[in-house]
Amino acid sequence: MQPPRHAPPTAQVASGSLVSRIAWFFLFAIPLAVVITATQLTPSGLGFGTHTQLGLPPCGFMAATGLPCPGCGLTTCFSHMVRFEFVEAARANPFGVPLFLVTFFTIPVAGMGFLRGTNVIDTLERFHFEKIAIMLALCSISVWFIKVGITLF
Numbered sequence: 001m002q003p004p005r006h007a008p009p010t011a012q013v014a015s016g017s018l019v020s021r022i023a024w025f026f027l028f029a030i031p032l033a034v035v036i037t038a039t040q041l042t043p044s045g046l047g048f049g050t051h052t053q054l055g056l057p058p059c060g061f062m063a064a065t066g067l068p069c070p071g072c073g074l075t076t077c078f079s080h081m082v083r084f085e086f087v088e089a090a091r092a093n094p095f096g097v098p099l100f101l102v103t104f105f106t107i108p109v110a111g112m113g114f115l116r117g118t119n120v121i122d123t124l125e126r127f128h129f130e131k132i133a134i135m136l137a138l139c140s141i142s143v144w145f146i147k148v149g150i151t152l153f
Contacts, residue, residue: 024114038078
């Protein structure tokens with residue numbers, strides 16, 4: 001009778017798995033598509049509305065309320081960021097600057113994760129992604145409140 005075999009740790013089992021490679025592929029391809037798209041857009045001089053160049057309608061929240069939505073100016077910000085126009089990017093939507101940086105730096109991290117076959121969850125934990133996500137959420141809410149306050153007053 002053979003002794004029972006113990007399964008390797010989860011991280012080792014999942015590290016080269018097909019699921020991890022698929023996740024890395026999407027974490028590479030989607031941000032890359034966003035950055036490439038931003039290079040093809042001309043930033044709106046209004047600080048928002050650049051997304052209409054993609055055939056999207058104007059902001060429905062702004063049309064209905066007269067107030068900017070949390071995403072107003074993000075596409076404009078990204079199109080400035082790819083041109084290294086940091087001041088204009090921050091004017092369009094200050095939240096977009098750190099969001100762009102996270103988006104941009106996800107590309108090489110995901111590319112390396114895909115090539116090495118590393119576990120996605122382990123990598124996200126190593127980068128303390130939960131803290132980055134919380135920081136981005138708080139930044140988004142703060143910027144939106146400020147933008148609404150400026151618009152109202």
